[in-house]
Amino acid sequence: MQILLNPGPVNVSARVRAALNGPDRCHRESEYFDLQDAIRSRLTGVFGTSPDAYTPVLLTGSGTAMVEAMIASCVPEGGRLLVVRNGVYGDRMARIAAVHRIATDAVASVWIARPPRESLERALRAERYDAVAVVHQETTTGLLNDMETVSELVHAAGARLLVDAVSALGGEPFDFARWRPDAVACTANKCVQGLPGLSFALVRRGFMEEMQSYPERTLYLHLPRHHASQEQRSTAFTPAIQVADALKAALDELFEETVAGRIDRYARAATIVRDGLEASGFALLLPQALRSNTLTTAMLPAGFGYESLHDALKREGFVIYAGQGQLSHATFRVANMGQVAEDEFHRFVRAIGAAVA
Numbered sequence: 167m168q169i170l171l172n173p174g175p176v177n178v179s180a181r182v183r184a185a186l187n188g189p190d191r192c193h194r195e196s197e198y199f200d201l202q203d204a205i206r207s208r209l210t211g212v213f214g215t216s217p218d219a220y221t222p223v224l225l226t227g228s229g230t231a232m233v234e235a236m237i238a239s240c241v242p243e244g245g246r247l248l249v250v251r252n253g254v255y256g257d258r259m260a261r262i263a264a265v266h267r268i269a270t271d272a273v274a275s276v277w278i279a280r281p282p283r284e285s286l287e288r289a290l291r292a293e294r295y296d297a298v299a300v301v302h303q304e305t306t307t308g309l310l311n312d313m314e315t316v317s318e319l320v321h322a323a324g325a326r327l328l329v330d331a332v333s334a335l336g337g338e339p340f341d342f343a344r345w346r347p348d349a350v351a352c353t354a355n356k357c358v359q360g361l362p363g364l365s366f367a368l369v370r371r372g373f374m375e376e377m378q379s380y381p382e383r384t385l386y387l388h389l390p391r392h393h394a395s396q397e398q399r400s401t402a403f404t405p406a407i408q409v410a411d412a413l414k415a416a417l418d419e420l421f422e423e424t425v426a427g428r429i430d431r432y433a434r435a436a437t438i439v440r441d442g443l444e445a446s447g448f449a450l451l452l453p454q455a456l457r458s459n460t461l462t463t464a465m466l467p468a469g470f471g472y473e474s475l476h477d478a479l480k481r482e483g484f485v486i487y488a489g490q491g492q493l494s495h496a497t498f499r500v501a502n503m504g505q506v507a508e509d510e511f512h513r514f515v516r517a518i519g520a521a522v523a
């Protein structure tokens with residue numbers, strides 16, 4: 167078995183994999199709607215939100231599908247969006263908005279920093295925004311954006327808060343009650359530890375209703391369509407049924423482990439990886455205060471190619487991940503999401519030490 171140290175898709179448990187082997191079902195029969203209901207009720211419960219406050223929406227498609235559905239569905243006709251950009255995924259949200267011809271501005275910073283509070287304040291003073299979109303963990307680097315500050319300023323400005331939490335939810339504390347996001351997009355196959363093919367969003371109930379009067383910018387990715395049919399025990403299109411079985415099993419496991427327990431487990435693994443990398447002479451890209459629980463970006467030593475490091479580790483059963491965009495030649499990434507035993511992280515640290523020795 168390969169140990170996946172890429173930031174999703176992740177190694178899953180035997181129970182999640184076994185769930186794929188369920189019976190064939192028709193998506194227009196009660197058996198599937200029972201499964202859909204079970205997933206939707208677990209989604210609000212496991213993340214500690216009240217079903218009165220937040221309503222879940224399932225979508226067959228990867229994380230980008232849900233992020234695109236969120237951006238395309240959550241801005242009114244003639245509305246304006248502000249995107250916090252400090253990595254590839256913030257950039258992607260701005261590209262999505264451009265594709266859907268949504269007027270968009272950005273508050274940007276270098277990829278190894280959070281945009282300063284004053285820049286966001288200035289932008290929100292200079293223009294009236296209907297919504298502000300932010301990536302919780304910028305998977306480009308493993309940087310955690312400051313949800314506390316962003317949420318405070320966005321709510322003070324009267325804008326909607328849209329969060330790409332695709333790589334964070336389940337692996338980082340997410341305070342729904344305090345940050346009061348209006349929509350949060352996530353995927354099955356990262357910190358939730360399900361399989362690829364399904365994504366989901368948690369949306370503030372009142373916002374979901376309001377969104378029904380917003381323009382339908384896309385047919386498949388129009389969130390109110392999916393939500394309305396799921397609320398009526400139906401489905402708009404053919405869902406990934408077996409992947410949904412696996413997601414239900416993954417959510418049961420997350421309930422058992424608890425989100426807090428998973429965050430602790432990931433934090434321990436991240437510490438092993440970071441201490442081990444530094445002991446072998448690697449410099450880490452981000453200062454400690456900005457690092458997530460689940461992803462570490464390290465600098466490639468001078469004269470050391472990513473491919474040779476990747477291949478040496480793959481021979482030992484570990485899949486690491488290349489740096490992204492402007493960082494691709496200088497860095498590599500090691501994720502610690504998924505069902506991976508702590509011993510494997512110790513073994514990884516020994517393997518990378520041997521590879522550079």
Ligand SMILES: Cc1ncc(COP(=O)(O)O)c(C=O)c1O
Nearest residue numbers: 228229230255303305330332333
């Ligand atoms: C923050 C973030 N947003 C969006 C995505 C896109 O997800 P997917 O590759 O499942 O489409 C990713 C994938 O790594 C991500 O990390």
